[in-house]
Amino acid sequence: MTAHLKLDKPQSDRLGDMAQGVIxxxxxxxxxxxxxxxxAPYAAEVGDGTEAVGVFARATIAKGKVTKIGLDAVRALxxxxxxxxxxxxxxxxxxxxxxxxxxxxxxxxxxxxxxxALVVAETYEQARHAAHGLEIAYDxxxxxxxxxxxxxxESLESKQIDIGDLDTAMSHAAHSMxxxxxxxxxxxxxxxxxxxxxxxxxxxxxxxxxxxxxxFNRNELADSLGVDPEKVQIKSPYVGGGFGxxxxxxxxxxxxxxxxxxxxRAVRVVLTRPQVFEATMRRSETRQRVRLAAxxxxxxxxxxxxxxxxxxxxxxxSEPVAxxxxxxxxxxxxxxRHLIHRVNRTCAGSMRxxxxxxxxxxxxxxxxxxxHAAGVDPVELRLKNIPDRHPEDDKPYSSRRFxxxxxxxxxxxxxxxxxxTPGQTRDGEWLIGLGMASAARGNILxxxxxxxxxxxxxxxxxxxxxxxxxxxxxxxxxxITAEMLGLPLDRVNVALGDxxxxxxxxxxxxxxxxxxxxxxxxxxxxxxxALAEKLGMEEDQLTLTEGSVIRNNTREPLSAVxxxxxxxxxxxxxxxxxxxxxQAAFGAHFAEVAVSAVTGETRVxxxxxxxxxxxxxxxxxxxxxxxxxxIFGIGAxxxxxxxxxxxxxxxxxxxLAEYHVPVNLDIPQLEVMFLEERDAHANPLQSKGIGELGxxxxxxxxxxxIFNATGVRVRDYPATLDKVLPGLPDI
Numbered sequence: 001m002t003a004h005l006k007l008d009k010p011q012s013d014r015l016g017d018m019a020q021g022v023i024x025x026x027x028x029x030x031x032x033x034x035x036x037x038x039x040a041p042y043a044a045e046v047g048d049g050t051e052a053v054g055v056f057a058r059a060t061i062a063k064g065k066v067t068k069i070g071l072d073a074v075r076a077l078x079x080x081x082x083x084x085x086x087x088x089x090x091x092x093x094x095x096x097x098x099x100x101x102x103x104x105x106x107x108x109x110x111x112x113x114x115x116x117a118l119v120v121a122e123t124y125e126q127a128r129h130a131a132h133g134l135e136i137a138y139d140x141x142x143x144x145x146x147x148x149x150x151x152x153x154e155s156l157e158s159k160q161i162d163i164g165d166l167d168t169a170m171s172h173a174a175h176s177m178x179x180x181x182x183x184x185x186x187x188x189x190x191x192x193x194x195x196x197x198x199x200x201x202x203x204x205x206x207x208x209x210x211x212x213x214x215x216f217n218r219n220e221l222a223d224s225l226g227v228d229p230e231k232v233q234i235k236s237p238y239v240g241g242g243f244g245x246x247x248x249x250x251x252x253x254x255x256x257x258x259x260x261x262x263x264x265r266a267v268r269v270v271l272t273r274p275q276v277f278e279a280t281m282r283r284s285e286t287r288q289r290v291r292l293a294a295x296x297x298x299x300x301x302x303x304x305x306x307x308x309x310x311x312x313x314x315x316x317x318s319e320p321v322a323x324x325x326x327x328x329x330x331x332x333x334x335x336x337r338h339l340i341h342r343v344n345r346t347c348a349g350s351m352r353x354x355x356x357x358x359x360x361x362x363x364x365x366x367x368x369x370x371x372h373a374a375g376v377d378p379v380e381l382r383l384k385n386i387p388d389r390h391p392e393d394d395k396p397y398s399s400r401r402f403x404x405x406x407x408x409x410x411x412x413x414x415x416x417x418x419x420x421t422p423g424q425t426r427d428g429e430w431l432i433g434l435g436m437a438s439a440a441r442g443n444i445l446x447x448x449x450x451x452x453x454x455x456x457x458x459x460x461x462x463x464x465x466x467x468x469x470x471x472x473x474x475x476x477x478x479x480i481t482a483e484m485l486g487l488p489l490d491r492v493n494v495a496l497g498d499x500x501x502x503x504x505x506x507x508x509x510x511x512x513x514x515x516x517x518x519x520x521x522x523x524x525x526x527x528x529x530a531l532a533e534k535l536g537m538e539e540d541q542l543t544l545t546e547g548s549v550i551r552n553n554t555r556e557p558l559s560a561v562x563x564x565x566x567x568x569x570x571x572x573x574x575x576x577x578x579x580x581x582x583q584a585a586f587g588a589h590f591a592e593v594a595v596s597a598v599t600g601e602t603r604v605x606x607x608x609x610x611x612x613x614x615x616x617x618x619x620x621x622x623x624x625x626x627x628x629x630x631i632f633g634i635g636a637x638x639x640x641x642x643x644x645x646x647x648x649x650x651x652x653x654x655x656l657a658e659y660h661v662p663v664n665l666d667i668p669q670l671e672v673m674f675l676e677e678r679d680a681h682a683n684p685l686q687s688k689g690i691g692e693l694g695x696x697x698x699x700x701x702x703x704x705x706i707f708n709a710t711g712v713r714v715r716d717y718p719a720t721l722d723k724v725l726p727g728l729p730d731i
Contacts, residue, residue, distance in 0.1 A: 001568045002568070002569045002571060003525070003526035003568050003569070003570050003571065004522070004571040004573075005522045005570075005571070005573075007445060007577050007578070007681075007683065009575075009576065010577065011681075011683070011684045012680070013686055014684065015483060015521065015615070015684070016615075016678075018486070019486060019543050019544065020483045020487065020488075020544070020545050020546070022482050022483050023480065023483045023617060023618075024615065024616055024619060025618070026618070026619045026620035027475055027489065027621075028475070028620065029472050030474045030489075031238070031468070040238045042195070042238050042239075043195040043196060043197065043209050043210040043236065043238075044193075044195035044197070044268060044270045046197060047197050047208075047268055050265075050266070051197060051265070051266040051267055051268040052121065052122060052259070052263060052265055052268070053120065053123060053126075053127045053267070053268050053269070054084070054119065054120045054127060054252075054268070055118070055124065055128045055130075055131040055269075056117070056131060056251065056252075056269075056271075056279070057115075057118075057119060057132075057134040058114060058275070058279065059113060059114040059136075059138075060112065061109055061112065061138050061140045062109070062140075062648045062650075063109060063140070063141040063143070064109050064139050064144075065107050065109065065139045065141075066108075066116060066137070067138060067139050068135075068136070069117060069134065069136050069137075070135035071085070071134075073133070074119060074134050077126070077130045078126060079123055079127075080120070080126065080127075081120045081121055082119075082262055082263055083118070084117060084120065084258050085116070086258050087104060088104055088105070088225060088226070088254060088258060089104065089115055089117075089118065089254055089255055090102050090104055090115065090224060090250065090254045090255075091103045091114055091115070092312060092315065093245075093249065093279070093280050094217075094247075094248025094249045095247065095248045095315075095316075095317055095349050095350070096213045096216055096247025096248035096349075096350070096506070101220070102220050102223065102254075103314060109138065111312065111344050111345050112146075112344075112648050112651075113275070113279055113650065114279070115251040115255065115279055116136055117131075118255040118258070118269065119131040120259045120263065120267060144648075145343045145344055146343065146344050146345065146644065146645075146648060147343065147646050147649075148287075148308065148341040148343060150341075150343065151342050151343055153339035153340060154342065155337075156318060156340060159318075159322075159337075159338035160336065160337055160338065161334065161335065161336040161392075162334070162335050164302070164332050164333030165333055166291065166333045168333070169302030169331075169333040170291060170293045170302060172301075173293035173295070173301060173302070174296040175293075175295075175296070175370060175374040176294065176370075177290070177291065177370040177373065178289070178291045178292075179290060179365075179366055179369060180287060181288045181289075181365060181366075181715045181716070181717070182285070182287050182715065182716045182717065183361060183636070184285050184641040184642060184643075185283060185284065185348075185642035185644065186282065186283040186351060186636065186641070186642055187245075187276075187277050187283070188241075188243035188245035188281065188283075188351050188352065189243075189659060189661055190242055190245055190246070191240045192239065193272070193275075194210055194245070194250045194252050194270070194271045194280060195209070195210050195271070196209040196252045196253040196257075196269055196270075197209075197256065197266060197267070197269075198253075198259070198260035198261075198266065198267050198269075199260060200257075200264070203227070203231055204231050205231060205232050205233070205257055205261075207232070207234050207256070208235050209234055209236055209253050210240065210242075211234065211242075211246050211247075211249065211253075212242045212246045212467050212506055212507040213247055213248075213467070214234050214497065214499050214504075215465060215503035215504065216247075216248070216506065217234055217248065217249050218233075218234050218499045221257065224254045225258070233498070233499050234498075234499045235499075236467055236497040236498075237468075237498065238468070238497070239467055239469040239470070240470070241470055242507065242508075243351055244281060244349065244350040244352055244508065245351070247350055248349075250279065250280050251271075252270065252271050256268065256269040273656060274651075274655055277642070277654035277659065278346060278650070278654055280346075281346075281347060281348065281351060282346050282347070282348055282349075282642055283319065283349075283351035283354075283357075283358070283642075284309040284310050284311060284318075284319040284348040285309070286308065286359075287307070288358075288359070288362040289304070289305075289306040290303075290366035291303070291305075291335070292304075292331075292366055292367070293333070294370060298371070298374045298376040298380070299330075299385065300329055300331035300385045301331055301332060302331050302332070302334065302335075303325065303329060303331040303333075304334065304335040305336055305359070306339075307321035307337070307338050307339070308340075308341065309321065309338075309340050309341070310340060310341040310342070310343045310345065311340060311347065315347060315348070317348065317349050319348065319354060319355065320354060321355060321358060322338070322355070323354075323355030324356045324359055324360055324442070325363050326390075326391075326392055327387075327392075327440070327442075327582050328363070329386070329387065329391070330385050330391045331385070331391060332391075334391070334392060343649070345644060345649050346651070350508070350509075352629070352692055352695055353441060353629070353692035353693075356442075356696035357632070357633075357636065357692070357695050357696060358636075360438070360440070360696050360697040360700060361637075361697075361703075362700075364437035364438060364701070365700050365704065367381060367382065367437075367438075368435070368436075368700070368704040369713065372420075372707075377420070378435075379407070379410050379588075382438055383403055383406055386402055386403055390582045393582075395581055396582070397581065397582050397583075397584070398443075398583045398680075398682060399612075399679040399680075399681070399682075400584070400586060401675050401677050402438070404612065404675055405438075405588040405611060405675060406438070408610050408673065408675060409436075409587075409589075409590055409609070409610030410436070410590065412610065412673060413434075415436065415590060417434075422708050422709065422710060423709065423710055425709070429596055429597050430596060430597070430603075431595045431728075432594055432605075433592070433593055433595070433708030433709025434590070434591070434705055434708055435593070435701045435704030435705025435708055436588060436701050437588070437589050437698070438586070438587070438588055438697050439585075439588060439589055439693055439696045439697040439698070440584055440586050440696055441510060441584060441689065441692050441693040441696050442583065443510070443511075443514070443583035443679070443682055443688040443689050444509050444511045444574075444578075444689065445511060445514060445518070445573075445578060445683050446505035446515040447515070447572065447573040448466070448503075448504045448515040448516045448518065448519040448573075449502035449504060449570065450462060450463070450464035450504060450516060450520045451463045451464065451567065451568070451569045451570075452481060452523035452524055452527060452568055452570065454485055454527050454531070454558075454565065454567075455565050456564055456565055458487070458491065458557060459487070459492070459493070460482075460491065460493070461495065462478065462481050462492065462495065462520055463495045464477070464496060464501050464504040464519065465496070465498055465501045465502065465504050465506075466496050466497070466506065467496060467497050468497070468507070469507045471507060471512065471691055472618060472620075472625075473496060473516070475618060476513050476517060476617050477494050477496075477520050478492045478494045479617065479618060480520045480521055480524070480685070481494075481520055481524055484524030484528065485558075486543070486544025486546065486548065486549075486558070487544075487558075488547060491547060502519075504516040509689070510688075510690060510691045510693065511689055512691070513685075513687065513689070514682060514683045514685060514687050514688065517683075518570075518683040518685055519570040521570065521572075521684050522570035522571065523568040523569060524570070525539075525570075526568045526570070527566050527568050528542055528544070530568070531549075531561070531562075531566065535549070537551060544558070549561055572683070572684075577681040580681075583681060583682055584688075585614070585688040585690060585693045586611070586693075587610055587611035587612065588609070588697075589607065589608070589630070589697050590608045590609075590701060591606070591607045591608075591701040591704075591705045592604070592605045592606045592607070592705060593702060593706055595706055595709045595724060595728075600721035600723075600724040600725030600728060602638055602702075602719060603666075604638075604668050604702060605668055606669060607668060607698075607701070608670075608671040608673070609626055609670070609671070610673040610675065611626060611672070611690065611694070613687070613688040613689065614677050614678060614679040614682055614685075614688035615678055615685055615686045615687040616687070619674065622674065623672045623674075625691045626670075626693070627670050629691070629692065629696070629698060630672075630694050630695070630698045631667055632695040632698070633695050633697070633698020633699040633700075633701070634662050634698065634699065634702060636698075636717060637703050637717065637718060638662070638718050638720070639661070639666070639718055640659065640661060641660075641718055642659065699717070702719070703717075703719050706719055706724065710728055710729070711727065712724050712727035712728065
């Protein structure tokens, strides 16, 4: 049986009517014990050790053509099984959508580090040695654009928007701000490297991979290989982090599949950490100009956001820098410019909170600068400028506790103790400052399927190809099922990450829980209806709890009223509600920093985030997601920067020793507050995405605190000590 819901109207809070009481509860991840004891098998670990091993040989020029590959010498080396130079090898990683075919190899080189050949041997050491020894000759192009300055920017006309007259608003403003901010390239740096094991049985391929969006990934892999998607199965039950880098298939999946087919045996390809940095997605660097015009009271009359980003030639993705600027603040006069440089660097794509993560760094810094110039408290300035309706298309907001996040967060943080004059609070050599920023992230519902079976023994099974990338999907889908069917959580089995299951939304864009969870909800709602019909009652009169049915003031076990299993495949898809209202989750970040007056070093002392994101399905996993986002924000503010050599575009710091993600000593105690909210337009769960909300604006709260501590404005991220030290006051 299939049950379908197209979201054309707001949904009642049916989930809130249930009696089991597991939704929203702080519930540990059900797969947690497997992960911390090493029993959860990740992609590289599922084989039996007999697989051949592949290692990529990669380009050492930024642009040009491969003219010769010295195959014979390498094939003669001990243990070497094959050298794959098939033109189907991926040049660029896929972006994770069904509409974009992966860019494949051939002899054209587009960036330093591009996979050229896959050397396969009996052991990793043999394959690595042979790959390093593979001689590749090139005809290097002289017109490589390895920095954005090397390439004239293209104007994306669909993103050039003018409403009113911003130039006039700026010239007439009582207070204005016109500043340029820069952010560097970044890497997702997920703990688990990209890995695949490929096995063919006849013309059918099974790939064990580390991927986020399997229904799309299967199509991408099939398209790359030139086979029917029905002949491809991808298994990805455990993913050790993705953050966007595993949205689409990467070179190791195609390489492993091609090699396994040629050799007639299983092949394992695991990217090294430098290869992860050099051959998978990066976040584009940005240059952003933000203009703000305000009247004497601090009310915005105009806002402008221009962005310069980069990507490879032929790639459709372009970092949507101004995404949150469109709907967060008012201002009648608005202007947007978006330009892209075509460069010979690793492919740019979606990294956690594409758009808002970097765009809100600039926007929220500019708002802080305007507040200081106008003599208005930064929280008060934002409160003044929350629009009643979407300032550009006049849509109503579906639900929005943005103002409450600002005021409740400020109260809990102790914002009233802040000295608005920079550089006035000291603790020995340390200058102390407080900063804040808004958080906003658009909400999306993505089409999703899930199969739920209520078994005759009073247990349930959920099956969907949805992935769990560390976000708690196993637990949350189990909670939804347990709540709807009145079962203890330990009586629900959740099976994920296999394209043999119904196709889900995948993990990306903060839509995973709301979309796949809604498919589970729809299936459970129809199981309830079938059970109620069997019992001769209406569904809304049916009470299920603790594995029992309550009717006519009597309680009996579910197993006593079930003769057979009840199975329903739930199907959710977006409808009119996605177009009729502006859906977004909101929040506010508050940070206290200490800056050494001697060295310019910044230490974050404490940080608080206050968020409203619809129904919180599991407060523990939601808090963990916000912690992760806030830590991402601290990294963006202070340490993270992917450095490209301006001579050939190669990544200088392609490992976790030199690409500085925050570590334990960088992170203080983080506090997260959730405000009660429901959004009937978002989905039947009335939840909103939260995975990327925590990073949006977080870094700006830190750099705004640096200004409050020192009077130094850092507009070039990250705020390393060399950028802070020259502006510090004399001791």
